[in-house]
Amino acid sequence: MAFSTQHKVYIPDTAKDSQYMLAEFQLSQAFFACYPDETSCYRQLSLQFFKLADAAGLTNVHFIANDKMPVVRFHTEAFCFQTADQMLFFYNPAYHEAQHCWSASHYRARKISLLCLATGAEIRNKAAEFHQRVRQVILDFKALLPLTDIPVKIRDHQHLSYDLFARAKGCDSSFGYKLRSLPARYLARGTAVPVDHHTMSYAAVSLPLCRELKQRLLAEATTGYANLYQNLEQQFVGCAEAQHLTRLAFIADGSTPLVRNRQLDKPKQSPELTMLSFDTSSPQTQLISQWQADQLVDTAHLLLIAGQDDNTEFGYGRFMNQVEQSLHALAQQLGLQPEKQDLTVRFHQHLSYLLP
Numbered sequence: 419m420a421f422s423t424q425h426k427v428y429i430p431d432t433a434k435d436s437q438y439m440l441a442e443f444q445l446s447q448a449f450f451a452c453y454p455d456e457t458s459c460y461r462q463l464s465l466q467f468f469k470l471a472d473a474a475g476l477t478n479v480h481f482i483a484n485d486k487m488p489v490v491r492f493h494t495e496a497f498c499f500q501t502a503d504q505m506l507f508f509y510n511p512a513y514h515e516a517q518h519c520w521s522a523s524h525y526r527a528r529k530i531s532l533l534c535l536a537t538g539a540e541i542r543n544k545a546a547e548f549h550q551r552v553r554q555v556i557l558d559f560k561a562l563l564p565l566t567d568i569p570v571k572i573r574d575h576q577h578l579s580y581d582l583f584a585r586a587k588g589c590d591s592s593f594g595y596k597l598r599s600l601p602a603r604y605l606a607r608g609t610a611v612p613v614d615h616h617t618m619s620y621a622a623v624s625l626p627l628c629r630e631l632k633q634r635l636l637a638e639a640t641t642g643y644a645n646l647y648q649n650l651e652q653q654f655v656g657c658a659e660a661q662h663l664t665r666l667a668f669i670a671d672g673s674t675p676l677v678r679n680r681q682l683d684k685p686k687q688s689p690e691l692t693m694l695s696f697d698t699s700s701p702q703t704q705l706i707s708q709w710q711a712d713q714l715v716d717t718a719h720l721l722l723i724a725g726q727d728d729n730t731e732f733g734y735g736r737f738m739n740q741v742e743q744s745l746h747a748l749a750q751q752l753g754l755q756p757e758k759q760d761l762t763v764r765f766h767q768h769l770s771y772l773l774p
Contacts, residue, residue, distance in 0.1 A: 425732040425755040427739050431463070433580035433593075434492040435541035436511060439552045439772075441532040443560075443570045444768040452564035453658060456526050466562050467532055470555045471517070478535040480507070483521040487691060488533050489674065492579065496710055503690040504674070511537050533554065545600075546607035550572055553773075560773060572774040573599065582623075582745055586756030598733035600769040615771040618698070619734055620665075621741045622764045623720040625650075628672075631752060632714075644711035647718075647766050650752075651707055657748040659703075661740040665696050665723035670709040675719050675737060677766070698725045699734040718747075 432597070453459035463479035471479040482488060486505045493508035496516065499733045500506070500738060505520065515537060521527070536543070553572065560570050578595075581587070599619070627646075635649045651668045658666050669675045673692040687693070692774050694706050704723075707717075722744070728737040 425730065426596055426737045426741070427735045427742065428579050428594050429578065430584035430589045431591045431593060432584055432589050433578055435578055436490065436492050437536035437541050437545050437548060437576045438488075438490045438573070439534045439549065440488060440573045440575070441534075441552075441556045441559075442529050442571055443563075443568050445530050446565075448756075449563075449565055449568070451515040454768075460519060460521045462526075463530065466561055468517055470558050471534070474551045474555045476534050476551065476555065478509065478511075478516045478537050480505075480516065480533040481519040481574040482531040482533060483519070483523075483527040484525060486520075486529050487676075488531060490533075490575070492577075499691055503688050507533075507535070507536060511535070511541055512539060532559070536550060542576070545576060546604040548610040549604060549611075550609045557773060563700075564567055567757070572771060572773060576600065576767045577764050579762060582742065582749070582761040582763050583754075583756035583759065585758075594735075596733035596735045597738060597765065597767075599729050600767050602733075611769065612771045612774070615677055615769060617729075617770075618677060618679055618766070618768040619722040619729070619737075620721055621738065621758075622675070622677075622765050622766060623722075623745060624762045624764075625718045626759070627714075627716055627718055628759070631754075634753065642711040643709075643714050646714075647709040647711070650718060651709075653751050655705065655753065656723060656749055657723060657744040660737070660747065661744040663722050663740055663744060664701070664703040665725060666704070666719035666722070667694050667706040668709070668717050668718065668720040669694075669706075669721070671713065672715045673708070675721060677721060677723060682699075694721070696723045698723065701727070703723070719769075734765075734767075 438749050441485055451457060460483045467481050482505060483740055486500060487503055488505045488507060490507045495509055496509045496514035498507045536548045552609045556570060556572060598618055604611060632646060635646045647670055655666060667675060669692060676691060676693045678693055679698060692708060697706055722741050724734055728734060730736060
């Protein structure tokens with residue numbers, strides 16, 4: 419929405435909140451030696467995890483032993499499907515519950531992933547309490563493992579997604595967010611996180627490459643799609659830099675982008691996933707662009723990453739105002755029709771640390 423103050427961003431009431439936590443630990447030969455076989459290992463561990471989750475009131479949990487990356491999105495229907503690299507979970511926090519063990523026959527996993535999805539109402543207001551409950555479940559689960567020296571990494575993911583054109587479609591009500599960092603928000607609600615933690619915040623935009631947009635941006639003499647992608651990238655970067663946003667990614671190769679901190683993770687690439695690394699402490703321009711001139715995709719992913727200087731004492735509201743202004747300018751340049759088209763913006767906040 420266009421109306422805003424410096425440190426608050428006004429997001430339509432139709433926005434969707436989601437939160438999930440992921441705990442991961444690596445498996446070794448010594449670990450498997452504690453069980454008769456892989457099947458009994460996964461069965462015993464999953465039952466222990468489910469029992470602890472039930473006691474803590476966690477109603478949507480998944481035990482994953484297939485080394486695939488969990489991806490969680492809001493949807494009015496609950497379903498999960500797998501690809502070669504991903505586990506895609508779609509659910510509505512207000513209604514959907516689940517408890518499932520995901521493993522593959524005759525496949526020895528390299529790691530175990532414990533996925534807990536927040537359920538109920540007021541997801542954002544209850545995020546600290548959910549984090550605390552999940553953390554305690556993971557601590558109790560870790561104490562049951564046959565080996566005592568297994569490091570467990572916890573990741574807390576929170577998304578706030580909405581249509582940038584919601585006002586044009588008749589949504590006149592909005593709420594002002596300061597978008598405080600997760601550690602500050604949690605501390606205000608009595609939940610402290612370890613001092614040695616890492617955070618990441620960014621905005622991800624899904625831009626559908628509709629027929630009209632493709633025709634308008636493709637030059638008549640073009641034999642491939644390079645002109646389309648170059649035009650899109652140049653206009654996106656220009657609108658972002660006009661708002662002093664300098665950590666950017668333009669991904670239009672059919673893969674799903676994942677954002678990580680360059681100080682912790684290196685860039686990785688697979689046919690389905692692209693792990694992007696950014697240095698959030700550096701003020702220098704960082705641009706990652708991925709597309710193929712002979713491949714036409716249906717959606718381009720635009721990513722705008724917040725730096726350390728974007729996390730003010732108030733939060734990320736100012737950063738998101740800059741993001742929205744750049745996106746509105748881009749939409750106008752591209753000739754998008756707000757009344758008919760959607761431009762989905764998803765604000766990501768991530769928190770990670772190792773359990774003691």
